[in-house]
Amino acid sequence: MRVVILASGSEGNATVFVSRTTQLLVDAGVGPRVLAGMLKAIGLEPRLDAIVITHAHADHVGHAAKLARKCRAPLFASEETSRELGPLSSSIARRTFGPRERFGVGELELRPLPIPHDAAQVSLRISDGSASCGLATDLGEVTAELEEHVAGVDLLLLESNHDEKMLAEGPYAPFLKERIAGAKGHLSNAQAHALLRRLGPRTKTVALLHLSRTNNRPELAREAAEDALRGRGVALHVAPPRGPLVLDAAPREVARGRLDLFD
Secondary structure, eight states, rough: EEOOOOOOOOOOOOOEEOOOSSSSEEOOOHHHHHHHHHHHTOOOOOOOOOEEESSSOOHHHHTTTHHHHHTTEEEEEEEHHHHHHOOOTTTTTTTOTTTTOOOEETTTTEEEEESSSSEEEEEEEEESSSSSSEESSSOSSOOOOHHHHHTOOEEEEEEOOOHHHHHHHHHHHHHHHHHSSTSSOBHHHHHHHHHHHHOOOOOOOEEEEOOOOOOOOHHHHHHHHHHHHSSSSOOOOOOEEEEEEEEEEETTTTEEEEOOOOO
């Protein structure tokens, strides 16, 4: 299974999970033209078998309806997120799932788990039967359930949103600082560090996502994660705001640009 990070950050989030027969988009923070251009650039057809939305914030759902219509792809969301999306065109096939309910898209299996955020939000564990990937962004704290949920994945996509000192001393209004740093906000570099220190031995690739442009720097997020992973032989990547960044769930590989996805 390959994972293609198209966009990561407050301006938009979108990741494509690719198996031999299935192309699944998680979150729709880029439009049809951008998605098609990036997929073509790495040798993939601009098609989607489904779109899964983790939560209803605009940077994750903003282009969902347009992409669903353009790609004729069903739109999956949790029951609460589906309600927050409101009415959709009758041409869009809407599917709902329980926040802890396993479901399938083609040959991919998805296991959601509720995580703490100021909108109904889920982490996802996605598997093609041989490799697995955990995705956890937009959460204010790491729960014991989340640690168990991502234990043993081959590839972990984890939020490392802000540096605590930069956030505290930065330009944001006090209420926004409190929201970001709160239990239903976003993970700091230090919180990501704490989770990464407790990863099991199977995880061989980690990518840091959803970095704040104002309250973080890639080198700070990387430094914290490298310290947590020191001596573990884990490949570490920092996702840029706009990709594509192509990762292999297993074995450990990474590439930018065009590649043979299944050589």
